[in-house]
Amino acid sequence: MTGSRTINSVDEMRDFAREMYKYIKPGDVIALNGELGAGKTLFVKAFCKAAGYDGSSSPTFAIVNSYPGEYTIYHFDFYRIKKSSELLDIGIEEYLADGDAVSFIEWAELFADVLPQRRIEISIKVIGETSREVSVEQK
Ligand SMILES: Nc1ncnc2c1ncn2[C@@H]1O[C@H](COP(=O)(O)OP(=O)(O)OP(=O)(O)O)[C@@H](O)[C@H]1O
Ligand SMILES: [Mg+2]
Numbered sequence: 185m186t187g188s189r190t191i192n193s194v195d196e197m198r199d200f201a202r203e204m205y206k207y208i209k210p211g212d213v214i215a216l217n218g219e220l221g222a223g224k225t226l227f228v229k230a231f232c233k234a235a236g237y238d239g240s241s242s243p244t245f246a247i248v249n250s251y252p253g254e255y256t257i258y259h260f261d262f263y264r265i266k267k268s269s270e271l272l273d274i275g276i277e278e279y280l281a282d283g284d285a286v287s288f289i290e291w292a293e294l295f296a297d298v299l300p301q302r303r304i305e306i307s308i309k310v311i312g313e314t315s316r317e318v319s320v321e322q323k
Pocket of ligand 2: 226
């Protein structure tokens with residue numbers, strides 16, 4: 185599951201999210217990195233669909249969205265955060281320590297100091313209009 189792969193279309197990104205659904209377990213924290221429009225939100229939505237959740241939205245205007253289901257999914261976006269105290273104030277550490285939930289964090293690298301040491305890092309690099317280089321690392 186770890187390593188790099190090339191993804192050539194949105195459909196292949198959805199296939200990748202379905203594969204990751206088999207691998208990711210409650211308690212996992214997934215740091216998602218990659219430029220604007222790389223496909224971080226699309227990946228989380230596809231993951232939620234694979235996990236049987238319907239209607240997940242992007243957390244652009246909230247720091248975190250949570251989706252109930254087989255396990256709770258927390259979906260963070262750090263893009264608009266200005267300082268880590270905003271995250272500590274909402275109790276980020278408690279969210280990320282929740283052993284019954286899976287957390288996805290878009291733009292995680294912006295505040296790497298609040299992330300647990302043990303996490304899965306997914307980096308998405310745009311290499312063409314619909315092609316992406318995706319790397320998965322277990323830290
Ligand atoms: N292979 C691909 N994987 C993912 N998205 C793709 C792919 N090819 C094209 N796209 C398009 O790229 C866009 C990805 O948008 P998305 O909102 O998921 O990016 P993001 O990384 O969350 O950006 P942001 O940093 O703004 O939150 C979508 O419009 C999607 O249709
Ligand atoms: Mg996004």
